[in-house]
Amino acid sequence: MMSSQHGSALPNRNAPFVLDARALNRAPGSMREEHRVVSAPSRMGLDMIAIDKGRDVTLDLRLESVSEGILVTGTVSSIASGDCVRCLEPMDLDVEVPITELFAYPHSVTSATTEEEEIYRLIDDLIDLEPVVINGLGLELPLQPLCSEDCPGLCTDCGVPIASAEPDHGHDTIDPRWSGLLDKMGSADSSKN
Ligand SMILES: [Zn+2]
Ligand SMILES: [Zn+2]
Secondary structure, eight states, X not given: OOOSOTTTSOOOTTSTTEEXXXXXXXXXXXXXXXEEEEEOSSOXXXXXXXXXXXXXXXXXXXXXXXXXXEEEEEEEXXXXXXXXXXXXXXXXXXXXXXXXXXXXOTTSHHHHHSOXXXXXXXXXXXXXXXXXXXXXXXHHSOSSOOSSTTOOOBOTTTOOBGGXXXXXXXXXXXOHHHHHHHHHHHHHHHHHO
């Protein structure tokens, strides 16, 4: 799934996920690495869990000039925050989005023969990686985030998170030695009414 926005709007050269490919000079075989830490420009991810706006996002990328454009490979990583769907406690999750994406030159064969929405393009020698990161986060982040694989969830009787409750937390059924007595008290009560 790709955004269809790219191709028209000019990327902002100073935006956190915009990479300048001019230095590669359209010389196939040339490459450079891009390592930077940027600040998430907005909340990025899913409803349940996402990278919060302003959080550090680390880009470890390789830009490689190929005949049709610039091939971007590497990873984009950060920490996503959300709530565990089982115990509802806030949680953080390391997330790493693998990147392998070709940004085609505007007049390349690939660009001319591919539908607008099926490919990313270089615009003014700039690569806007943001839609790629957003799509990647949609694939990497869990739809149902869990604070741990074996999160015990909430007590079904009182609703406290089991993980943070006393070790012997429970609502045991009444001791059988007392249940007979309580039955009698219950029937005595009802006989009064
Ligand atoms: Zn949990
Ligand atoms: Zn309980």
